[in-house]
Amino acid sequence: MPATYIKETSKFPEGLTLLSSPTPNGHKISLFLEFLRLSYHVKRIDVFANEQKQDWFLKLNPNGKIPVLLNVGKDGEIIDAVFESAAILIYLADKFDKDFKYHYAASDPHYYEELVWIFFQMANLGPNQTNLLYFLRLCPENIPYCIVRYTDEVNRVYNVLEGQLKKNGTGYLVGNKLTLADFTTWPWVNRHKFSKISMEKFPVLEQWRENIAQLEITKIATNIPPSEAWGIIED
Ligand SMILES: N[C@@H](CCC(=O)N[C@@H](CS)C(=O)NCC(=O)O)C(=O)O
Known part of the structure:
Protein backbone atom coordinates (compact mmCIF):
# COMPACT_ATOMS: atom_id res chain seq x y z
CA MET A 1 0.00 0.00 0.00
CA PRO A 2 1.45 3.39 -0.87
CA ALA A 3 2.21 5.57 2.15
CA THR A 4 0.46 8.95 2.12
CA TYR A 5 2.54 11.92 3.22
CA ILE A 6 1.11 14.56 5.54
CA LYS A 7 2.44 17.90 6.78
CA GLU A 8 0.03 18.53 9.66
CA THR A 9 1.43 18.50 13.22
CA SER A 10 -1.66 19.28 15.31
CA LYS A 11 -4.42 17.09 13.89
CA PHE A 12 -3.75 13.69 12.38
CA PRO A 13 -5.87 11.65 9.98
CA GLU A 14 -7.75 8.54 11.08
CA GLY A 15 -5.62 5.40 11.12
CA LEU A 16 -1.88 4.93 11.43
CA THR A 17 0.62 7.75 11.08
CA LEU A 18 4.35 7.14 11.21
CA LEU A 19 6.50 10.08 12.30
CA SER A 20 9.86 9.24 10.81
CA SER A 21 13.08 10.07 9.00
CA PRO A 22 15.12 8.02 6.52
CA THR A 23 17.28 6.48 9.24
CA PRO A 24 17.73 2.88 10.49
CA ASN A 25 15.29 3.26 13.39
CA GLY A 26 12.70 4.76 11.04
CA HIS A 27 13.23 2.04 8.46
CA LYS A 28 12.52 -0.71 11.00
CA ILE A 29 8.94 0.52 11.06
CA SER A 30 8.44 1.31 7.37
CA LEU A 31 9.77 -2.19 6.62
CA PHE A 32 7.25 -3.88 8.88
CA LEU A 33 4.35 -1.66 7.77
CA GLU A 34 5.15 -2.54 4.15
CA PHE A 35 5.53 -6.27 4.86
CA LEU A 36 2.15 -6.15 6.60
CA ARG A 37 0.80 -4.31 3.51
CA LEU A 38 -0.97 -1.76 5.71
CA SER A 39 -2.22 1.66 4.63
CA TYR A 40 -0.66 4.45 6.64
CA HIS A 41 0.32 8.09 6.63
CA VAL A 42 3.84 9.41 7.05
CA LYS A 43 4.90 12.69 8.60
CA ARG A 44 8.51 13.25 7.67
CA ILE A 45 10.55 14.67 10.56
CA ASP A 46 13.65 16.70 9.79
CA VAL A 47 15.99 15.50 12.56
CA PHE A 48 18.78 17.80 11.41
CA ALA A 49 16.45 20.77 11.98
CA ASN A 50 15.52 19.26 15.39
CA GLU A 51 11.84 19.00 14.55
CA GLN A 52 11.74 16.07 17.01
CA LYS A 53 12.49 18.48 19.87
CA GLN A 54 9.53 20.77 19.16
CA ASP A 55 6.70 20.90 21.69
CA TRP A 56 4.10 19.20 19.50
CA PHE A 57 6.48 16.26 18.98
CA LEU A 58 7.57 16.01 22.64
CA LYS A 59 3.89 15.65 23.60
CA LEU A 60 3.87 12.45 21.51
CA ASN A 61 7.34 11.22 22.50
CA PRO A 62 8.94 12.91 25.52
CA ASN A 63 12.26 11.35 24.45
CA GLY A 64 12.30 13.56 21.33
CA LYS A 65 13.37 10.94 18.80
CA ILE A 66 11.87 9.23 15.79
CA PRO A 67 10.15 6.89 15.13
CA VAL A 68 6.70 7.41 16.65
CA LEU A 69 3.57 5.57 15.55
CA LEU A 70 0.16 7.16 16.05
CA ASN A 71 -3.10 5.27 15.94
CA VAL A 72 -5.85 7.84 15.48
CA GLY A 73 -9.60 7.39 15.84
CA LYS A 74 -12.28 8.67 13.48
CA ASP A 75 -12.83 11.90 15.43
CA GLY A 76 -9.11 12.66 15.32
CA GLU A 77 -8.42 11.46 18.87
CA ILE A 78 -5.04 9.81 19.39
CA ILE A 79 -5.79 6.30 20.62
CA ASP A 80 -2.14 5.30 20.95
CA ALA A 81 1.15 7.16 20.50
CA VAL A 82 3.89 4.55 20.63
CA PHE A 83 7.61 5.32 20.64
CA GLU A 84 10.78 3.18 20.90
CA SER A 85 11.11 1.27 17.65
CA ALA A 86 10.91 -2.22 19.18
CA ALA A 87 7.76 -1.30 21.11
CA ILE A 88 6.24 -0.03 17.84
CA LEU A 89 7.09 -3.31 16.08
CA ILE A 90 5.53 -5.35 18.88
CA TYR A 91 2.45 -3.08 18.82
CA LEU A 92 2.04 -3.62 15.08
CA ALA A 93 2.62 -7.35 15.43
CA ASP A 94 0.01 -7.68 18.20
CA LYS A 95 -2.58 -5.68 16.31
CA PHE A 96 -1.97 -6.56 12.66
CA ASP A 97 0.01 -9.82 12.42
CA LYS A 98 -2.67 -12.03 13.95
CA ASP A 99 -1.56 -15.03 11.85
CA PHE A 100 2.00 -14.79 13.20
CA LYS A 101 3.52 -14.42 9.76
CA TYR A 102 6.34 -12.21 11.08
CA HIS A 103 6.53 -12.99 14.79
CA TYR A 104 6.15 -15.88 17.19
CA ALA A 105 3.27 -16.42 19.61
CA ALA A 106 4.01 -16.42 23.36
CA SER A 107 3.26 -20.16 23.32
CA ASP A 108 5.89 -20.86 20.63
CA PRO A 109 9.36 -22.11 21.66
CA HIS A 110 10.90 -19.32 19.52
N1 LIG B 1 15.83 3.74 21.08
C1 LIG B 1 15.18 4.60 20.12
C2 LIG B 1 16.24 5.37 19.35
C3 LIG B 1 15.63 6.37 18.41
C4 LIG B 1 16.69 7.22 17.72
O1 LIG B 1 17.87 7.25 18.13
N2 LIG B 1 16.26 7.96 16.70
C5 LIG B 1 17.18 8.84 15.99
C6 LIG B 1 17.10 8.62 14.48
S1 LIG B 1 17.60 6.98 14.03
C7 LIG B 1 16.79 10.28 16.27
O2 LIG B 1 15.62 10.61 16.39
N3 LIG B 1 17.80 11.15 16.36
C8 LIG B 1 17.60 12.55 16.57
C9 LIG B 1 17.85 12.95 18.01
O3 LIG B 1 18.42 12.15 18.77
O4 LIG B 1 17.50 14.07 18.36
C10 LIG B 1 14.32 3.74 19.18
O5 LIG B 1 14.70 2.58 18.94
O6 LIG B 1 13.26 4.20 18.74
Missing part, protein backbone atom coordinates in the same frame (compact mmCIF):
# COMPACT_ATOMS: atom_id res chain seq x y z
CA TYR A 111 9.05 -16.51 21.36
CA TYR A 112 11.74 -15.67 23.91
CA GLU A 113 14.53 -16.16 21.40
CA GLU A 114 12.87 -13.54 19.20
CA LEU A 115 12.66 -11.18 22.20
CA VAL A 116 16.34 -11.82 22.99
CA TRP A 117 17.46 -10.67 19.53
CA ILE A 118 15.10 -7.69 19.52
CA PHE A 119 16.51 -6.56 22.89
CA PHE A 120 20.04 -7.35 21.73
CA GLN A 121 19.61 -4.91 18.86
CA MET A 122 18.05 -2.21 21.03
CA ALA A 123 20.67 -2.45 23.80
CA ASN A 124 23.80 -3.21 21.79
CA LEU A 125 23.75 -2.70 18.04
CA GLY A 126 21.64 0.48 17.93
CA PRO A 127 23.41 2.50 20.67
CA ASN A 128 26.94 1.47 19.64
CA GLN A 129 26.46 2.12 15.93
CA THR A 130 24.73 5.42 16.73
CA ASN A 131 27.74 6.48 18.81
CA LEU A 132 30.11 5.33 16.08
CA LEU A 133 28.23 7.40 13.51
CA TYR A 134 28.26 10.38 15.83
CA PHE A 135 32.04 10.27 16.36
CA LEU A 136 32.70 9.53 12.69
CA ARG A 137 30.36 12.05 11.12
CA LEU A 138 28.88 14.63 13.49
CA CYS A 139 31.23 15.31 16.40
CA PRO A 140 32.88 18.73 15.88
CA GLU A 141 36.16 17.28 17.23
CA ASN A 142 38.08 14.29 15.84
CA ILE A 143 38.43 11.95 18.85
CA PRO A 144 40.25 8.79 17.65
CA TYR A 145 39.79 7.02 21.02
CA CYS A 146 35.99 7.16 20.65
CA ILE A 147 36.08 6.12 16.99
CA VAL A 148 38.24 3.08 17.86
CA ARG A 149 36.11 2.19 20.86
CA TYR A 150 32.79 2.21 18.96
CA THR A 151 34.28 0.60 15.84
CA ASP A 152 35.48 -2.27 18.06
CA GLU A 153 32.10 -2.53 19.77
CA VAL A 154 30.16 -2.58 16.50
CA ASN A 155 32.53 -5.24 15.11
CA ARG A 156 32.03 -7.27 18.27
CA VAL A 157 28.25 -7.01 17.97
CA TYR A 158 28.32 -7.93 14.25
CA ASN A 159 30.38 -10.98 15.21
CA VAL A 160 27.69 -12.01 17.72
CA LEU A 161 25.07 -11.67 14.96
CA GLU A 162 27.28 -13.68 12.58
CA GLY A 163 27.42 -16.43 15.22
CA GLN A 164 23.65 -16.43 15.71
CA LEU A 165 22.97 -16.67 11.97
CA LYS A 166 25.45 -19.55 11.66
CA LYS A 167 23.98 -21.32 14.68
CA ASN A 168 20.39 -20.88 13.51
CA GLY A 169 21.30 -21.94 9.98
CA THR A 170 18.00 -20.92 8.34
CA GLY A 171 19.02 -17.58 6.84
CA TYR A 172 17.04 -15.76 9.57
CA LEU A 173 18.03 -14.62 13.04
CA VAL A 174 15.31 -16.65 14.76
CA GLY A 175 13.35 -19.69 13.63
CA ASN A 176 12.74 -20.26 9.96
CA LYS A 177 11.03 -17.04 8.91
CA LEU A 178 11.57 -13.31 8.73
CA THR A 179 10.63 -11.88 12.15
CA LEU A 180 10.78 -8.71 14.20
CA ALA A 181 14.34 -9.74 15.13
CA ASP A 182 15.36 -9.32 11.46
CA PHE A 183 13.34 -6.12 10.98
CA THR A 184 15.00 -4.59 14.05
CA THR A 185 18.53 -5.53 13.06
CA TRP A 186 18.66 -5.28 9.27
CA PRO A 187 18.48 -1.47 8.81
CA TRP A 188 21.54 -1.02 11.05
CA VAL A 189 23.65 -3.70 9.39
CA ASN A 190 22.58 -2.30 6.03
CA ARG A 191 24.26 0.98 7.03
CA HIS A 192 27.63 -0.74 7.63
CA LYS A 193 29.43 1.12 4.82
CA PHE A 194 28.35 4.50 6.08
CA SER A 195 29.60 3.43 9.53
CA LYS A 196 32.93 2.31 7.96
CA ILE A 197 32.49 -1.31 9.04
CA SER A 198 33.85 -3.95 6.67
CA MET A 199 31.75 -7.08 6.16
CA GLU A 200 34.76 -9.18 5.14
CA LYS A 201 34.81 -11.05 8.46
CA PHE A 202 31.03 -11.53 8.49
CA PRO A 203 30.11 -13.49 5.34
CA VAL A 204 26.92 -15.02 6.75
CA LEU A 205 25.70 -11.67 8.09
CA GLU A 206 26.51 -10.06 4.74
CA GLN A 207 24.54 -12.73 2.85
CA TRP A 208 21.58 -12.22 5.21
CA ARG A 209 21.82 -8.44 4.69
CA GLU A 210 21.98 -8.82 0.92
CA ASN A 211 19.06 -11.29 0.78
CA ILE A 212 16.77 -8.89 2.64
CA ALA A 213 18.09 -5.89 0.67
CA GLN A 214 17.09 -7.60 -2.60
CA LEU A 215 13.41 -7.98 -1.65
CA GLU A 216 11.13 -5.58 -3.55
CA ILE A 217 9.32 -4.62 -0.32
CA THR A 218 12.65 -3.67 1.28
CA LYS A 219 13.45 -1.36 -1.63
CA ILE A 220 10.10 0.41 -1.20
CA ALA A 221 10.34 0.59 2.61
CA THR A 222 13.86 2.04 2.70
CA ASN A 223 12.63 4.97 0.64
CA ILE A 224 9.98 5.89 3.25
CA PRO A 225 10.31 8.71 3.84
CA PRO A 226 12.44 9.48 0.77
CA SER A 227 16.05 10.27 1.53
CA GLU A 228 16.97 12.73 -1.22
CA ALA A 229 18.47 15.92 0.20
CA TRP A 230 19.70 13.90 3.18
CA GLY A 231 23.22 13.35 1.80
CA ILE A 232 24.64 13.18 5.32
CA ILE A 233 22.99 9.88 6.09
CA GLU A 234 23.58 8.21 2.72
CA ASP A 235 26.38 5.72 2.00
Whole structure:
Protein backbone atom coordinates (compact mmCIF):
# COMPACT_ATOMS: atom_id res chain seq x y z
CA MET A 1 0.00 0.00 0.00
CA PRO A 2 1.45 3.39 -0.87
CA ALA A 3 2.21 5.57 2.15
CA THR A 4 0.46 8.95 2.12
CA TYR A 5 2.54 11.92 3.22
CA ILE A 6 1.11 14.56 5.54
CA LYS A 7 2.44 17.90 6.78
CA GLU A 8 0.03 18.53 9.66
CA THR A 9 1.43 18.50 13.22
CA SER A 10 -1.66 19.28 15.31
CA LYS A 11 -4.42 17.09 13.89
CA PHE A 12 -3.75 13.69 12.38
CA PRO A 13 -5.87 11.65 9.98
CA GLU A 14 -7.75 8.54 11.08
CA GLY A 15 -5.62 5.40 11.12
CA LEU A 16 -1.88 4.93 11.43
CA THR A 17 0.62 7.75 11.08
CA LEU A 18 4.35 7.14 11.21
CA LEU A 19 6.50 10.08 12.30
CA SER A 20 9.86 9.24 10.81
CA SER A 21 13.08 10.07 9.00
CA PRO A 22 15.12 8.02 6.52
CA THR A 23 17.28 6.48 9.24
CA PRO A 24 17.73 2.88 10.49
CA ASN A 25 15.29 3.26 13.39
CA GLY A 26 12.70 4.76 11.04
CA HIS A 27 13.23 2.04 8.46
CA LYS A 28 12.52 -0.71 11.00
CA ILE A 29 8.94 0.52 11.06
CA SER A 30 8.44 1.31 7.37
CA LEU A 31 9.77 -2.19 6.62
CA PHE A 32 7.25 -3.88 8.88
CA LEU A 33 4.35 -1.66 7.77
CA GLU A 34 5.15 -2.54 4.15
CA PHE A 35 5.53 -6.27 4.86
CA LEU A 36 2.15 -6.15 6.60
CA ARG A 37 0.80 -4.31 3.51
CA LEU A 38 -0.97 -1.76 5.71
CA SER A 39 -2.22 1.66 4.63
CA TYR A 40 -0.66 4.45 6.64
CA HIS A 41 0.32 8.09 6.63
CA VAL A 42 3.84 9.41 7.05
CA LYS A 43 4.90 12.69 8.60
CA ARG A 44 8.51 13.25 7.67
CA ILE A 45 10.55 14.67 10.56
CA ASP A 46 13.65 16.70 9.79
CA VAL A 47 15.99 15.50 12.56
CA PHE A 48 18.78 17.80 11.41
CA ALA A 49 16.45 20.77 11.98
CA ASN A 50 15.52 19.26 15.39
CA GLU A 51 11.84 19.00 14.55
CA GLN A 52 11.74 16.07 17.01
CA LYS A 53 12.49 18.48 19.87
CA GLN A 54 9.53 20.77 19.16
CA ASP A 55 6.70 20.90 21.69
CA TRP A 56 4.10 19.20 19.50
CA PHE A 57 6.48 16.26 18.98
CA LEU A 58 7.57 16.01 22.64
CA LYS A 59 3.89 15.65 23.60
CA LEU A 60 3.87 12.45 21.51
CA ASN A 61 7.34 11.22 22.50
CA PRO A 62 8.94 12.91 25.52
CA ASN A 63 12.26 11.35 24.45
CA GLY A 64 12.30 13.56 21.33
CA LYS A 65 13.37 10.94 18.80
CA ILE A 66 11.87 9.23 15.79
CA PRO A 67 10.15 6.89 15.13
CA VAL A 68 6.70 7.41 16.65
CA LEU A 69 3.57 5.57 15.55
CA LEU A 70 0.16 7.16 16.05
CA ASN A 71 -3.10 5.27 15.94
CA VAL A 72 -5.85 7.84 15.48
CA GLY A 73 -9.60 7.39 15.84
CA LYS A 74 -12.28 8.67 13.48
CA ASP A 75 -12.83 11.90 15.43
CA GLY A 76 -9.11 12.66 15.32
CA GLU A 77 -8.42 11.46 18.87
CA ILE A 78 -5.04 9.81 19.39
CA ILE A 79 -5.79 6.30 20.62
CA ASP A 80 -2.14 5.30 20.95
CA ALA A 81 1.15 7.16 20.50
CA VAL A 82 3.89 4.55 20.63
CA PHE A 83 7.61 5.32 20.64
CA GLU A 84 10.78 3.18 20.90
CA SER A 85 11.11 1.27 17.65
CA ALA A 86 10.91 -2.22 19.18
CA ALA A 87 7.76 -1.30 21.11
CA ILE A 88 6.24 -0.03 17.84
CA LEU A 89 7.09 -3.31 16.08
CA ILE A 90 5.53 -5.35 18.88
CA TYR A 91 2.45 -3.08 18.82
CA LEU A 92 2.04 -3.62 15.08
CA ALA A 93 2.62 -7.35 15.43
CA ASP A 94 0.01 -7.68 18.20
CA LYS A 95 -2.58 -5.68 16.31
CA PHE A 96 -1.97 -6.56 12.66
CA ASP A 97 0.01 -9.82 12.42
CA LYS A 98 -2.67 -12.03 13.95
CA ASP A 99 -1.56 -15.03 11.85
CA PHE A 100 2.00 -14.79 13.20
CA LYS A 101 3.52 -14.42 9.76
CA TYR A 102 6.34 -12.21 11.08
CA HIS A 103 6.53 -12.99 14.79
CA TYR A 104 6.15 -15.88 17.19
CA ALA A 105 3.27 -16.42 19.61
CA ALA A 106 4.01 -16.42 23.36
CA SER A 107 3.26 -20.16 23.32
CA ASP A 108 5.89 -20.86 20.63
CA PRO A 109 9.36 -22.11 21.66
CA HIS A 110 10.90 -19.32 19.52
CA TYR A 111 9.05 -16.51 21.36
CA TYR A 112 11.74 -15.67 23.91
CA GLU A 113 14.53 -16.16 21.40
CA GLU A 114 12.87 -13.54 19.20
CA LEU A 115 12.66 -11.18 22.20
CA VAL A 116 16.34 -11.82 22.99
CA TRP A 117 17.46 -10.67 19.53
CA ILE A 118 15.10 -7.69 19.52
CA PHE A 119 16.51 -6.56 22.89
CA PHE A 120 20.04 -7.35 21.73
CA GLN A 121 19.61 -4.91 18.86
CA MET A 122 18.05 -2.21 21.03
CA ALA A 123 20.67 -2.45 23.80
CA ASN A 124 23.80 -3.21 21.79
CA LEU A 125 23.75 -2.70 18.04
CA GLY A 126 21.64 0.48 17.93
CA PRO A 127 23.41 2.50 20.67
CA ASN A 128 26.94 1.47 19.64
CA GLN A 129 26.46 2.12 15.93
CA THR A 130 24.73 5.42 16.73
CA ASN A 131 27.74 6.48 18.81
CA LEU A 132 30.11 5.33 16.08
CA LEU A 133 28.23 7.40 13.51
CA TYR A 134 28.26 10.38 15.83
CA PHE A 135 32.04 10.27 16.36
CA LEU A 136 32.70 9.53 12.69
CA ARG A 137 30.36 12.05 11.12
CA LEU A 138 28.88 14.63 13.49
CA CYS A 139 31.23 15.31 16.40
CA PRO A 140 32.88 18.73 15.88
CA GLU A 141 36.16 17.28 17.23
CA ASN A 142 38.08 14.29 15.84
CA ILE A 143 38.43 11.95 18.85
CA PRO A 144 40.25 8.79 17.65
CA TYR A 145 39.79 7.02 21.02
CA CYS A 146 35.99 7.16 20.65
CA ILE A 147 36.08 6.12 16.99
CA VAL A 148 38.24 3.08 17.86
CA ARG A 149 36.11 2.19 20.86
CA TYR A 150 32.79 2.21 18.96
CA THR A 151 34.28 0.60 15.84
CA ASP A 152 35.48 -2.27 18.06
CA GLU A 153 32.10 -2.53 19.77
CA VAL A 154 30.16 -2.58 16.50
CA ASN A 155 32.53 -5.24 15.11
CA ARG A 156 32.03 -7.27 18.27
CA VAL A 157 28.25 -7.01 17.97
CA TYR A 158 28.32 -7.93 14.25
CA ASN A 159 30.38 -10.98 15.21
CA VAL A 160 27.69 -12.01 17.72
CA LEU A 161 25.07 -11.67 14.96
CA GLU A 162 27.28 -13.68 12.58
CA GLY A 163 27.42 -16.43 15.22
CA GLN A 164 23.65 -16.43 15.71
CA LEU A 165 22.97 -16.67 11.97
CA LYS A 166 25.45 -19.55 11.66
CA LYS A 167 23.98 -21.32 14.68
CA ASN A 168 20.39 -20.88 13.51
CA GLY A 169 21.30 -21.94 9.98
CA THR A 170 18.00 -20.92 8.34
CA GLY A 171 19.02 -17.58 6.84
CA TYR A 172 17.04 -15.76 9.57
CA LEU A 173 18.03 -14.62 13.04
CA VAL A 174 15.31 -16.65 14.76
CA GLY A 175 13.35 -19.69 13.63
CA ASN A 176 12.74 -20.26 9.96
CA LYS A 177 11.03 -17.04 8.91
CA LEU A 178 11.57 -13.31 8.73
CA THR A 179 10.63 -11.88 12.15
CA LEU A 180 10.78 -8.71 14.20
CA ALA A 181 14.34 -9.74 15.13
CA ASP A 182 15.36 -9.32 11.46
CA PHE A 183 13.34 -6.12 10.98
CA THR A 184 15.00 -4.59 14.05
CA THR A 185 18.53 -5.53 13.06
CA TRP A 186 18.66 -5.28 9.27
CA PRO A 187 18.48 -1.47 8.81
CA TRP A 188 21.54 -1.02 11.05
CA VAL A 189 23.65 -3.70 9.39
CA ASN A 190 22.58 -2.30 6.03
CA ARG A 191 24.26 0.98 7.03
CA HIS A 192 27.63 -0.74 7.63
CA LYS A 193 29.43 1.12 4.82
CA PHE A 194 28.35 4.50 6.08
CA SER A 195 29.60 3.43 9.53
CA LYS A 196 32.93 2.31 7.96
CA ILE A 197 32.49 -1.31 9.04
CA SER A 198 33.85 -3.95 6.67
CA MET A 199 31.75 -7.08 6.16
CA GLU A 200 34.76 -9.18 5.14
CA LYS A 201 34.81 -11.05 8.46
CA PHE A 202 31.03 -11.53 8.49
CA PRO A 203 30.11 -13.49 5.34
CA VAL A 204 26.92 -15.02 6.75
CA LEU A 205 25.70 -11.67 8.09
CA GLU A 206 26.51 -10.06 4.74
CA GLN A 207 24.54 -12.73 2.85
CA TRP A 208 21.58 -12.22 5.21
CA ARG A 209 21.82 -8.44 4.69
CA GLU A 210 21.98 -8.82 0.92
CA ASN A 211 19.06 -11.29 0.78
CA ILE A 212 16.77 -8.89 2.64
CA ALA A 213 18.09 -5.89 0.67
CA GLN A 214 17.09 -7.60 -2.60
CA LEU A 215 13.41 -7.98 -1.65
CA GLU A 216 11.13 -5.58 -3.55
CA ILE A 217 9.32 -4.62 -0.32
CA THR A 218 12.65 -3.67 1.28
CA LYS A 219 13.45 -1.36 -1.63
CA ILE A 220 10.10 0.41 -1.20
CA ALA A 221 10.34 0.59 2.61
CA THR A 222 13.86 2.04 2.70
CA ASN A 223 12.63 4.97 0.64
CA ILE A 224 9.98 5.89 3.25
CA PRO A 225 10.31 8.71 3.84
CA PRO A 226 12.44 9.48 0.77
CA SER A 227 16.05 10.27 1.53
CA GLU A 228 16.97 12.73 -1.22
CA ALA A 229 18.47 15.92 0.20
CA TRP A 230 19.70 13.90 3.18
CA GLY A 231 23.22 13.35 1.80
CA ILE A 232 24.64 13.18 5.32
CA ILE A 233 22.99 9.88 6.09
CA GLU A 234 23.58 8.21 2.72
CA ASP A 235 26.38 5.72 2.00
N1 LIG B 1 15.83 3.74 21.08
C1 LIG B 1 15.18 4.60 20.12
C2 LIG B 1 16.24 5.37 19.35
C3 LIG B 1 15.63 6.37 18.41
C4 LIG B 1 16.69 7.22 17.72
O1 LIG B 1 17.87 7.25 18.13
N2 LIG B 1 16.26 7.96 16.70
C5 LIG B 1 17.18 8.84 15.99
C6 LIG B 1 17.10 8.62 14.48
S1 LIG B 1 17.60 6.98 14.03
C7 LIG B 1 16.79 10.28 16.27
O2 LIG B 1 15.62 10.61 16.39
N3 LIG B 1 17.80 11.15 16.36
C8 LIG B 1 17.60 12.55 16.57
C9 LIG B 1 17.85 12.95 18.01
O3 LIG B 1 18.42 12.15 18.77
O4 LIG B 1 17.50 14.07 18.36
C10 LIG B 1 14.32 3.74 19.18
O5 LIG B 1 14.70 2.58 18.94
O6 LIG B 1 13.26 4.20 18.74
